[in-house]
Amino acid sequence: MSRWKPDAQGRLVKAAIELFHEQGYEATTVAEIAERAGLTKRTFFRHFSDKREVLFSGSIELQRRWLEGVAGAPADAGALAAVSAGLDPVVEMFAERHGFARLRAGIIEANPELRERELIKLQSLAGAVTAALIDRGVSANAAILAAHAGVTVFQVGFARWVEQDDPAAFRRLIDEALQELRSVTAA
Amino acid sequence: MSRWKPDAQGRLVKAAIELFHEQGYEATTVAEIAERAGLTKRTFFRHFSDKREVLFSGSIELQRRWLEGVAGAPADAGALAAVSAGLDPVVEMFAERHGFARLRAGIIEANPELRERELIKLQSLAGAVTAALIDRGVSANAAILAAHAGVTVFQVGFARWVEQDDPAAFRRLIDEALQELRSVTAA
Numbered sequence A, B: 001m002s003r004w005k006p007d008a009q010g011r012l013v014k015a016a017i018e019l020f021h022e023q024g025y026e027a028t029t030v031a032e033i034a035e036r037a038g039l040t041k042r043t044f045f046r047h048f049s050d051k052r053e054v055l056f057s058g059s060i061e062l063q064r065r066w067l068e069g070v071a072g073a074p075a076d077a078g079a080l081a082a083v084s085a086g087l088d089p090v091v092e093m094f095a096e097r098h099g100f101a102r103l104r105a106g107i108i109e110a111n112p113e114l115r116e117r118e119l120i121k122l123q124s125l126a127g128a129v130t131a132a133l134i135d136r137g138v139s140a141n142a143a144i145l146a147a148h149a150g151v152t153v154f155q156v157g158f159a160r161w162v163e164q165d166d167p168a169a170f171r172r173l174i175d176e177a178l179q180e181l182r183s184v185t186a187a
Helices: A008-023 A030-037 A041-047 A058-071 A079-085 A088-094 A098-109 A112-135 A140-163 A167-185 B008-023 B030-037 B041-047 B058-071 B079-085 B088-094 B098-109 B112-135 B140-163 B167-185
Strands: none
Touching: A008 A030, A008 A041, A008 A098, A030 A041, A058 A079, A058 A088, A058 A112, A079 A112, A079 A140, A079 A167, A079 B167, A088 A167, A098 A112, A098 A140, A112 A140, A112 B112, A140 A167, A140 B140, A140 B167, A167 B079, A167 B140, A167 B167, B008 B030, B008 B041, B008 B098, B030 B041, B058 B079, B058 B088, B058 B112, B079 B112, B079 B140, B079 B167, B088 B167, B098 B112, B098 B140, B112 B140, B140 B167
16 A cells, blocks of 8 residues: 555645644544544554654754755855855755645644744754854854854744745745844844 | 741742752752741742742743833834843843852753743743834834844853853853854844
């Protein structure tokens, strides 16, 4: 059967997002998610520890892409420029996921526990980006500030991207947020 | 008895910090905290819902002071300048609390659950500062970016302050972090 239905994880994520959106996060069970995906609960638990983690499964790939992007930024790029350049592979990852990202954002926003989880993931991401900058030779202090600024810029750009209708606007919206941050911090 | 031992809440906080530092956060019970403070468990629970909240009782005053400071910043101050000026009453609040803040930071750092709680409190603070900036007429986008940048600057300044020995250095360390942020974000 799996030969005709590859990517069990992707199907579980899609099913979960649909169900959370249709009937609410709290009201949805793992059994329902597995059933919608045409899979068993046992398969669900091979991929995720619980239904909450389905919503955060993309964060590992996001972080991997961002860190690779930071590491691959031009050697002469400043700390914040490297953070921004590092978002190119992240933007690419989300290119086909605008509808998904929008539904997910609505589900997270509606639930305080999920909002907390999201914040913690973003802070963990900021820590990882800080380390990637230090690996580039950026001083610890500048790395912390640039990484946190980058995460804020990403959050603001992301929030605007899911609010509007053009899936291709993500990079531009991030750049606008970055430009606004530069204006706000200009002495 | 309370006439001779005022500020039950302050005594509970002091006792809790001492015990958490001496024997660990996990190992300390509410009964021990109350006993060290010379109070009953019943009094403890009049002030705090659990032992964790003792560590975060200062966050309400911190937020109140920061918001008042932002609201009272000169009318012509830019968004980030208002956020920074708003930290003056916060710095004042911490003037007598360097030793306490240092112990508390060590306790938080040692416990993942407490670190998560701290992050969430800081994000909630960023939301409140964002609202205070919007009240000043700052656009929503600039307010979000300036408030989050301000919280990062506060975090960095605070972390350096508790690491070093001069209680009076807090404002200077915040200003240095702010200056570093300006350098990092300069195009």
